[in-house]
Amino acid sequence: MAGTAQAQEQVYLVTGGCGFLGEHVVRMLLQQQEPRLREIRIFDLHLSPWLEELKTGPVQVTAIQGDVTQAHEVAAAVAGAHVVIHTAGLVDVFGRSSPKTIHEVNVQGTKNVIEACVQTGTRFLVYTSSMEVVGPNIKGHPFYSRGNEETPYEAVHSHPYPCSKALAEQLVLEANGRRVRGGLPLVTCALRPTGIYGEGHQIMRDFYRQGLRLGCRLFRAIPASVEHGRVYVGNVAWMHVLVARELEQREKLMGGQVYFCYDESPYKSYEDFNMEFLAPCGLRLVGTRPLVPYWLLVLLATLNALLQWLLRPFLLYAPMLNPYTLAVANTTFTVSTNKAQRHFGYEPLFSWEDSRNRTIRWVQAVEGSPS
Numbered sequence: 276m277a278g279t280a281q282a283q284e285q286v287y288l289v290t291g292g293c294g295f296l297g298e299h300v301v302r303m304l305l306q307q308q309e310p311r312l313r314e315i316r317i318f319d320l321h322l323s324p325w326l327e328e329l330k331t332g333p334v335q336v337t338a339i340q341g342d343v344t345q346a347h348e349v350a351a352a353v354a355g356a357h358v359v360i361h362t363a364g365l366v367d368v369f370g371r372s373s374p375k376t377i378h379e380v381n382v383q384g385t386k387n388v389i390e391a392c393v394q395t396g397t398r399f400l401v402y403t404s405s406m407e408v409v410g411p412n413i414k415g416h417p418f419y420s421r422g423n424e425e426t427p428y429e430a431v432h433s434h435p436y437p438c439s440k441a442l443a444e445q446l447v448l449e450a451n452g453r454r455v456r457g458g459l460p461l462v463t464c465a466l467r468p469t470g471i472y473g474e475g476h477q478i479m480r481d482f483y484r485q486g487l488r489l490g491c492r493l494f495r496a497i498p499a500s501v502e503h504g505r506v507y508v509g510n511v512a513w514m515h516v517l518v519a520r521e522l523e524q525r526e527k528l529m530g531g532q533v534y535f536c537y538d539e540s541p542y543k544s545y546e547d548f549n550m551e552f553l554a555p556c557g558l559r560l561v562g563t564r565p566l567v568p569y570w571l572l573v574l575l576a577t578l579n580a581l582l583q584w585l586l587r588p589f590l591l592y593a594p595m596l597n598p599y600t601l602a603v604a605n606t607t608f609t610v611s612t613n614k615a616q617r618h619f620g621y622e623p624l625f626s627w628e629d630s631r632n633r634t635i636r637w638v639q640a641v642e643g644s645p646s
């Protein structure tokens with residue numbers, strides 16, 4: 276009996292569990308049949324209907340509608356959890372939300388999660404950070420190609436989203452070793468995905484829709500030589516699950532560490548990479564070189580930013596192209612590392628072929644193929 280109780284003792288909390296990545300983390304936890312998992316709590320501002328279908332399995336799935344900016348709501352959700360996977364965040368590089376709101380959700384929300392762990396005695400915290408905590412920086416320095424966690428880069432930000440992710444990551448790493456209720460140390464680490472793709476990726480869907488509107492075409496804006504790191508959502512979720520599983524056994528090695536998320540996805544430009552999925556769905560990318568000169572793109576991006584500012588009192592104008600998104604898309608950033616493999620035995624669960632096929636099937640199913 277004692278063995279059975281021991282076998283099913285753990286409670287995981289996934290904040291942002293109804294988001295693009297969060298849903299994959301939740302499903303992965305259930306699929307991998309984590310041996311000691313008794314309950315998964317999903318804490319999100321907006322609860323999704325698909326949660327209902329998960330409630331019939333052997334692991335208890337508890338949906339908690341809540342806001343990470345509200346410390347008491349976070350503390351109530353964290354109480355009794357063994358591991359917190361904190362993926363909740365406001366992902367906004369388009370100027371939809373105010374800098375204050377982004378800071379409140381991403382920084383204050385993370386502070387609340389850390390304090391809740393300390394107060395309630397939760398020892399293991401996995402934070403979803405981002406490649407953007409590294410760059411691109413405000414000085415316009417080139418990112419790096421095939422970089423790793425040790426590659427030097429002057430990370431100085433001004434855009435609210437990377438600023439908030441960098442601050443939150445720092446808080447999480449600094450919290451490693453703090454004494455939680457009961458006296459044991461908190462063990463934290465941060466995962467830094469590059470651009471995530473896969474089933475549920477809204478920006479991919481937006482590009483597909485845009486392509487359909489333009490007569491099944493997209494127009495190249497970024498040189499093919501600018502490589503942008505991408506990673507499949509299933510592999511990012513798998514990394515989170517593995518870290519959560521291994522943190523207890525390897526706390527000395529993994530505590531306070533950052534890990535880039537990586538897999539076998541090829542190094543390509545942002546647009547060429549998207550075409551891996553959109554071409555089989557009937558779109559084509561026009562031009563082997565950008566059709567618009569770069570200076571014109573910069574001008575358009577600046578105009579968009581100006582229009583956004585002018586129109587803000589009346590309506591929300593938030594196009595995809597702005598000076599920041601242009602800088603990210605137009606600056607090489609790819610990672611090549613095996614730190615996660617060395618520290619906790621990570622190998623991608625999904626091959627590139629599998630990741631690609633799954634994503635194509637999702638685009639086709641979501642929108643239907645053009646005739």
Ligand SMILES: NC(=O)c1ccc[n+]([C@@H]2O[C@H](COP(=O)([O-])OP(=O)(O)OC[C@H]3O[C@@H](n4cnc5c(N)ncnc54)[C@H](O)[C@@H]3O)[C@@H](O)[C@H]2O)c1
Nearest residue numbers: 291293294295296319320342343362363364405468470471
């Ligand atoms: N999408 C990417 O390419 C990418 C890359 C690197 C890192 N990340 C990070 O991964 C995490 C998840 O991103 P995503 O792409 O799944 O975004 P998403 O917007 O799909 O998911 C975020 C989830 O957090 C929830 N949330 C937002 N504000 C909240 C609040 N105040 N309280 C509680 N829940 C709240 C949202 O409802 C949503 O379900 C984020 O922390 C993001 O910074 C994303």
Ligand SMILES: C[C@@H](CO)CCC[C@@H](C)[C@H]1CC[C@H]2[C@@H]3[C@H](O)C=C4C[C@@H](O)CC[C@]4(C)[C@H]3CC[C@]12C
Nearest residue numbers: 366368405407469470496545595596600601603604
């Ligand atoms: C200039 C346009 C011509 O087609 C292309 C603009 C594309 C941009 C909208 C996207 C290019 C790179 C993306 C970002 C990147 O993949 C990594 C991210 C990290 C993550 O933490 C949040 C999402 C994002 C910022 C992602 C957002 C969209 C891009 C800027």
